[in-house]
Amino acid sequence: MESLGGEVLGFDDAEVTSAKKGETLWDTAKMVEKYCDIIVIRHPVEGSARLTAEVSSKPVINAGDGANQHPTQTLLDLYTIQKVKGKLDNLHIGLLGDLKYGRTVHSLTTALSHFNPTFYFIAPPALQMPQTYLDELEEKGIKVVIEKDLTKVSKKLDVLYVTRIQKERFPDPVEYEKYKGFYKIDKKILPHIKKGLKIMHPLPRVDEIDRSLDETEHAIYFEQAANGVPVRKALLALCLGLEKH
Amino acid sequence: MDFLFPENLNDFQGCQKSRGFLNMKTEKISSIRDGTAIDHIPADVTFKVIEILNLEGIKSAISAATNLKSKKMGKKGIIKIGGKYLTSEEVNKIAIIAPDASVNIIEDYKVKKKQQVSLPDELNKIIKCSNPNCITNVEKVPGKFRVKNKDPVKVKCLYCERDMKKEEIVLL
Helix, strand or coil: CHHHCCCCCCCCCHHHCHHHHCCCHHHHHHHHHHHCCCEEEEECCECHHHHHHHHCCCCEEEEEECCCECHHHHHHHHHHHHHHHCCCCCCEEEEECCCCCCHHHHHHHHHHHHHCCEEEEECCHHHCCCHHHHHHHHHHCCEEEEECCHHHCHHHCCEEEECCCCHHHCCCHHHHHHHCCCCCECHHHHHHCCCCCEEECCCCCCCCECHHHCCCCCECHHHHHHHHHHHHHHHHHHHCCCCCC | CEECCCCCHHHCCCCEEECCEEECCCCCCCCCCCEEEEEEEEHHHHHHHHHHCCHHHCCCCEEEEEEEEECCCEEEEEEEEECCCCCHHHHHHHHHHCCCCEEEEEECCEEEEEEECCCCCEEECCEECCCCCEHHHHCCCCCEEEEEEECCEEEEECCCCCEEEHHHCEEC
16 A cells, blocks of 8 residues: 555554444444555454444455355456466366365365466365355255365366465364364475476465475465565555545 | 134034044134135144244234145145235245245235245345354344345355355244
8 A cells, every 4th residue: 555655544453443332343443444545454353354344435345254155255366267277177186174164265166266376275174165155066066075184186277275374264273173284295295296386375374385396386376476466566556546546 | 813713613624523633524624704814734734834934923813824735835734814915025035945936925815926935136124143243143234145146045155255054044
C-alpha cells in the first residue's frame, strides 16, 4: 500500500484494540470504514471477512479467515505457477501437509479446479482435505488422488505445494504433537521427482522443507513470496479503481 | 393435543370395541374446520415436526397421528392444527426434515389449497451453522445458507463456507 502512495492504519494484535474490551467485529468494521478507503482483514474466525464486507461500504480484502480461505495467497500462487510452468491447465498438483486446517490449500484447490488439474492430496487421514472440497471437486469431474505417502505419487507431480502443520489451528495441542514433523522433504526426494517439478510453500516454514533444497532448481517458494508484492499491489489498485493509472 | 384418540369417536370409520380395545379398521383423525393439515410426514419425524412448530402453545384443537399406513411411504404421520396457518419460515423448517410433506390449507372443513413443501434456494434465520468457529456463532449474527442439494438435504454456510448434511442441521 505504501509503495502505491497510500498509508496503512491498523494493528496486528487484537490486544491493542477495542476487541479486548469485547467490541464485536461488526462494530469494529463500522468504525474502521470511516477512517479508510479499503479494508484488509486477517482474522482467526471463519466468515469474518464476509461479515466485514456486508457491514462496510468500503472494499474488503480477505487476508485469511480462520481455516477457511486465503484468496490473495492463491492469486500469487496462480501467478507463480503461470510464470514457471507457462500455463495453469492440465497440471498434476500435489498438496502436502495440513490440508484440513490449511486455508491456503482450500483457496488454491478452489481456484485451480477451473483449470482441469489432477489433484494429489497427500496428508495423514486426520489432516486430509475436508469433505466439502472433495464433494465439489467430484461434482466438477476433477480427478483426485488421496494418498498419505508422498513417494507413491511424487514422480507424477508438476507442482508440489507444501504446507506447515499449523500449531495454531489445532484445538487440541496433544493432537498437534502427534502430527508435527509428519512430512519433511529433503534431498532424498530428488530421485523420486520429475526434473521440472516445482516446490512451493506459502511460508513461513518450520522444518517441513529442508534448507538443502533451497538452492535446487525445484525450490521456488522465495520467488513465490516475492510475487506477493506485485499481485497485492495490483489487487489494491483494482479495488480502489486505480488500474488505469 | 390428541394422539390417535380424538374427542369424537364417530370420526373413526368401522371402529368397534373388542375385548375393551378399539379395533380400528380404518385409521383416520379428526377433521378441522379452519387451519392447516400437514400430510405425508415420514413417521419417524412426526414428533420432530410438532416440536419445531412449537405446537404446545396453541390453544385450538390439534390432532396428530403417526405410523399410519401409506401406499406412497409405507408409514406416515399427519398433523392437523386448528386455527393456524403456517408461515413461510415454518414451512421451510418442515421442508428440511420432511421434504415430501404436503401442507393443506383448510377452510370450512374443505381443502382450500394444497402445496408440496419445497426447500427454498436459501435458508436464512431458521438454522444455525454447525461450525463453532463460524462468525455467526462467535458474534451471534443471523446465518445465511445456500441449499446445495434438496434430496438428500445439503446446505452451505455462506460465511464459513462449510457444508452441512441433514443430520448436522440445527434448527433455531
